Amino acid sequence: MASGGDDLVKYITEKVVVYMEDPKASRERRKAEKQPWSEKWFGMLPLGWSIWRSNWARNSKK
Template structure:
């Protein structure tokens, strides 16, 4: 485990770099993620990809 001096140094560096960035840039970086991703992770995204794949396959079968 890191010593307390290393931890204090790391925290100080993070705070100084945060204070050094302009407000507009800090706001831009903190983009809000969708609630579905925040609550359920990648599950909704993977299910949507799966659904698109199934729909595409059924459309191809109907065209034949």
């Protein structure tokens, strides 16, 4: 029976091999397609807050 350490080494090795065999352009495209962490973790809240703040700043200048 394989121990947990052997499984971990096998998993990490598989991930590294897949990463190394993947063309660089593909990795860069996938990285560019990622959404910002603020939207990932907080959804539309940062966007709504920034719109509210910009409208508030614009209205206060009048």
